[in-house]
Amino acid sequence: MLDVARIGAISLDLDDTLWPIWPTIERAEKVLHAWLVENAPMAAALFSSPSALRDIRAHMAAQRPDLKHDLSALRRESIRLALYRAGENPLLAEPAFEAFFAERQRVELFGDVLPALEFLASRYPLVSLSNGNADLERVGLARYFQAAISAREFGVGKPDPRIFHAAAGAVDAVPAQVLHLGDDVLLDVLGALNAGMQTGWVNRTEALWPHEDQRPHLVLRDLGELCEVLR
Incomplete structure (x- = not known):
């Protein structure tokens, strides 16, 4: 059970917790393809589907394990490889x-x-914690996060x-004082539990919890439910 009195800060995952990620990625890949059609047509023809670009990303991930935590660099170098294979200028990778x-x-x-961020940020220091490459300033949410x-x-x-410990330290808290919220069972919930945090599983799809030995402190259909718990 969630111990509300222990909460001194809240960390939040971003992709699929605050917004759905795959519609965003699919739209961005269409924009990338349109850019290639105009500026590097041979690369656009060679890699004319999102799945083809994902295949080259998988190849790049295997060749460059040092980039596994940097999705921006992995995407950029994948584009560079696609340009090279198509006989286009690899320097176009940056604007692409x-x-x-x-x-x-x-x-x-x-x-x-x-509404949830407005409520939570007025009561607790918030820190985002993501494996992705969203930029809170460009997304327009930076004002809610410390x-x-x-x-x-x-x-x-x-x-x-x-x-997780770095996220706690960033808002002057110890892990036991932090409630981490996220959608991913392994990355968010089990990761935060093993780091000594309380956890809220944001389960928007009404999935079944798959682990009997470890459970989140709270299961939420959306962030509004957390606000009701904390009022």
């Missing part, structure tokens, strides 16, 4: 990635998110306890 990245920041928030911790900048990702 920026076209993708700008669209990737145009997220559509779940309907409960803004800190942002990403796997790309920190060097390791969830579920490693060290990144």
